[in-house]
Amino acid sequence: MKVLDAVAHHARHEAEVGGYYAEESAGMLLQQGRSVLAGLVGMAAADVSFTESASSSIRILLDAWRPPAGSRVAVVPGEYHGNLAALAHHGLTAQVLAADELGRVDVEALGRLLRSDPPAAVHLTAVASHRAVVQPWVEVSRLCRATGVPLLVDAAQALGQVDCDIPADVVYGTSRKWLAGPRGVGFLVTRPAFRAGLTPVQGDPTDALSYETHDAHVAGRVGLVLAIGEHLAAGPAAVRTRLAGIGRAVREQLAEVPGWRVVEPVDEPTAATTLAGPDVADTHARLRAEHGIVTTLCLPARAPGELTEPVLRVSPHLDVTEAEIQVLASALRSSVTDLPG
Secondary structure (H helix, E strand, O other), rough: OOOHHHHHHHHHHHHHHHHHHHHHHHHHHHHHHHHHHHHHHOHHEEEEEOOOOHHHHHHHHHHHOOOOOEEEEOOOOOOHHHHHHHHOOOOEEEEEEOEOOOOOHHHHHHHHHHHOOOEEEEEEEEEEHHHHHHHOOHHHHHHHHHHHEEEEOOOOEEOOOEOOOOOOOOEEOOOOOOOOOOOOOOEEEEEHHOOOOOOOOOEEEHHHHHHHHOOOOHHHHHHHHHHHHHHHHHHHHHHHHHHHHHHHHHHHOOOOOOEEEOOOOOOOOOOOOOOOOOOOHHHHHHHHHOOOOOOOOHHHHHHHOOOOOEEEEEEEOOOOOOHHHHHHHHHHHHHHHHHOO
16 A cells, blocks of 8 residues: 555645656655665666666667667577567567476576577576566576676566576566556666667666656656565565465465466476466456456467467465465366366
């Protein structure tokens, strides 16, 4: 409620005194938020640009980076379709990395690639939106640093759920997922050495503020800062431990449901669970209509290099209860027994 109240308060303040004055009055709070957000990804407050979403962040980044057309950017097999589209739009070639059966990067193969035929950058989606498997990005980061290849990290599904304080040249993401902030706000965090090679539409390329929208959704940024504050107050390590425990509990329960297959290993340190099973689209609709359970329907287009059929993603947060997990398991059992034939 504090986040919602803060967003509403700032919106009312804008109506009372005007957007510029309201933004000025929130300046200290926003700067504190930049500092805390930067700390979560191992960078500094001066490296943070507020954006409108993770999708807008990668577009802003690629607009300013401008490597030669056709340059290769290494990606995971299950790369998010929006990221692939952004790379293609900017004339870049997505080079798919070798990976295991769960889509985790083959670190040894990546090392050979970076040493023998390095791409312009490695773009790593730390946790995919269709499969809650954590990429080995500590090892990937070490390899990139050792070979001088920039590492660009999509942390939209990772920040708040797994540890993101790992050296990268760029980290970007969103407010609205595991940080539980408002929609319409994101972030782009860039190291000074990498930022020095960018060309923003206007402003000083070394100044992270040059990559921000001037006429911005400041109320949403205030909400993000409050959400980050709540995350910090709860203790990021404690939150990650709790979420990992939730993921294990959900997977253990759902693994016993006939007809459904849990994709992630039971001990994967994430909260989300991916399910493969019969008539996923119908189950997704029925869970919401009949039980009030909100899930995510992941169609193959979401990750065209990896998904061949729809899957169901369950993303419980810190407030989920054991009873609610049992209701979900029961509803999934019913979805199988109600199938014709």
